Amino acid sequence: MASCEKDDICVEGDTPLLVVGFFDDNAEDDNTAKNVENLGIIEIQGNLLLNTISSVDSIAFPLRSDTTRTSFQLIRNAQLNEEDGNTTITGEGNPVAFTYVVNRSFVSRACGFVANYNQLDTLRDVSDTDWIKRIDVVTSDIENSNMIHVKIFH
Structure with missing residues (x-):
């Protein structure tokens, strides 16, 4: 006698990441991408380093789903320093x-x-000394990680 087990592999969906693109504040249009040199990101509530140091023109990172606000420190020209194991x-x-409203939906058992x-x-x-000059929200609904949701100009 043969029997089957339910397949518990999730292929139907995942919580999307916030996708941020970095753009040139001095360009003639708002679509000129510009790398951020040595970008480091720290999620402020948890002091979690989300990105290793790299030069990027866009990045995707998670928002907290247990609250309606996630705060980050975006660090340009970042350097990691190790001292006494810290x-x-x-x-x-x-x-x-x-800030955002979280909408949870049940996808499947898997x-x-x-x-x-x-x-x-x-x-x-x-502040006048900020490297970030302005931030534009491109779309206020985050339902996938396939497009830029926020533009940061520097």
């Missing part, structure tokens, strides 16, 4: 907070719940 990161940092984010907005204190 790792610190230095460079030009700008804190940026993202996938569980997936969170989508709506009403995305940004909060930040602006």
Whole structure:
């Protein structure tokens, strides 16, 4: 007698990442991509380094689904420093907070719940010394990781 087991592999969906593109604030149009040299990202609530140091013109990272706000320190010209077994990161940092509404939906037994984010907005204190000049929300609904949701101009 043969029997089958239910397949518990999730292929139907996943919680999307926030996709941020970096653009040239001095360009004639808003679509000229510009690398951020040695970008480091720290999620402020958890002090978690989300990205190793690299030069990128876009990046995707997770938003917290257990709250309606996630704050990051975006660090340009970042350097990792190790001293006495502790790792610190230095460079030009700008804190940026993202606020949103979390919408959870049950996908399947294998996938569980997936969170989508709506009403995305940004909060930040602006200073003349910031390397980030402005932030534009391209789409306030995050339902996939296939497009840029936020443009950061520097």
